[in-house]
Structure formats: C-alpha cells, structure tokens
Amino acid sequence: MGRFKENKKELLIQAVYAVMGSLLFALGVNLIIVPLGLYNGGFMGIAQLLRTFFVEVCRIPVPSGIDMSGVIYFIINIPLFYMGLRVLGKEFAVKTLITVTIQSIFLVVVPIPAAPIIDDFLTSCIIGGLIAGTGTGLVLRGRSSGGGQDIIGLCCAKKYPNFSVGRINIMMNVLVYVICLFMFNIEIVIYSLIYTTVLAMALDRVHIQNINTSVMIFTKKLGISKAIIEQTGRGVTNWDGEGAYTNKTSYILFVMISKYEVGQIKRIVHSIDPDAFMIFTEGCAVEGNFEKRL
DSSP: OHHHHHHHHHHHHHHHHHHHHHHHHHHIIIIIIGGGTOOOSHHHHHHHHHHHIIIIISOOOOOTTOOTHHHHHHHHHHHHHHHHHHHHOHHHHHHHHHHHHHHHHHHHHSOOOSSOSSOOHHHHHHHHHHHHHHHHHHHHHTTOOOSTHHHHHHHHHHHSTTOOHHHHHHHHHHHHHHHHHHHSOHHHHHHHHHHHHHHHHHHHHHOOTTOEEEEEEEESSSSHHHHHHHHHOOOOEEEEEEOTTTOOEEEEEEEEEEGGGHHHHHHHHHHHOTTOEEEEEESOOOOSSOOOOO
C-alpha cells in the first residue's frame, strides 16, 4: 500500500512537470518569439515553417491570434510515437503522447500578441529562450518528452549508450535554419539561433536525467539490495565491511543510477534502514552495461 502511494505521488509530480513545462514552453514561444517572426529549431521549427507556408503561400484562413503550429506539430509527431513505443516502451510513449497533446493545445490556445511585448530582439531571445528552455527541461525532468527530435535522440541514446542526444538537435536545427536562410533575411536566422542557444542552456540547467550518479550505501540491515533491484531494476554490488571503531559488521552497497532516481533510492533505503549512510557522486563516466533511463 505504501509503495502504491509513493508511485501515485511520483506520477502526480511527473504530470505536474509535464503540464507546467508545456505551458511555460508555449508562453515563451507564443508571447515572445512568434510576434518577432523568429523560429524554433527542430520539429517545432519545421511546424512553424509549414504554418508560414500554409498561411502566407496557400492563404489558408486562420483566426487572429491563433497559431497553427501546435496542430501541425502534433500531426508530424504521430509516426514518432510509434518509434518511441517500440524502442522506449509503452510508459514513455504514453507520457510523450499526453505531453505533446497538452503542449499542442497550449500552443493553440495561448494568444499571440498583435505587437511584440518586448521590442528589442536580443532581450526577447534571452527571455523567450529562458522561459521555453525551462519548460522543455521540466517536461524531460518529468520522464517524458516534448516529442520531435527528442524522441529520435532518446531512441538513439537507448540503442547506442555513447550516442549524444545533442547531435540530433544540432542536425535538425541546421536543417531548419538553412531553410530559414533561403526564406527570410539573415537577421531572422541569427536571432533565432541566439534564442535556440539560450533555450538549450536553460534546458541543461533544469534537465537532470542524463547525469550519471553513483551511490554507495553503508548499512547494518539486510534487504536493501533486493528492494533496489525489485523496485528500480538497477543492479547492485555488495561488499561485507567492518566498522574500524565499532568492529561491527556492516554491508556496503554500490549502485549506478541516473540523477532523477536519487529520490527513489533514498526512499527505498530509509524505509528499511533510517540510519543508513549514503554517498552520492554526480557526473560519473560509465562504460559497459549501464542502462540509460531517459
């Protein structure tokens, strides 16, 4: 019963991250970036370019203050949901589907001002990037993704442990901004790049899932290793130790996790031994059979 309550609480926290992150992203994009005619990178940028094509070239009527990008973004993500389901599992795919749906709705309903809120392009890029980047980071922190290149990157990282998710982002951004270079003036491209760079920096500050963390646990009670394996699926290495001062037997456990799993490890250990001593070391380089949980 206690574990069920903890899982329910964890799911609620993840849902809050997804909703708040999606809202922040939509606010940053619609209120600050879109009124200036700037573009996101990645699949969102592709959705915005398609919107421009449909509205300005095909002359498809759209109500004032409404952005079609959210709807287009959802449509082009549909084949990626299937990819995420096959590679990353049902839980991730369902969470991503829900998150992209919420994000698309916010992108449609958050009104776009008729005139820019902030006239200065550089200031807008920094503020918009900070807001949208924080939102994207919160979504990833909730163990979901905003779709698009995130799904492709996470699938590649899952299959190839040393693969950099950032490579996919760079490739998609280059594609979008090369297209922008042919469609618009270079000033739009430069400011869009500044915005995307600030967004990426803010995302890295908030997103903690890619940070490898080693944990050493010192305890006098049995059962912690089994609980960690059963509840997290992580492998645990055990050693028998002895206190130098007390000469009493103790057990030393070592487990490698992602940073977002720290809270779960603490709850498991403290539920069995409230007096256990733990050491967490972030940023460890890992080679070998370590499952990246994204």
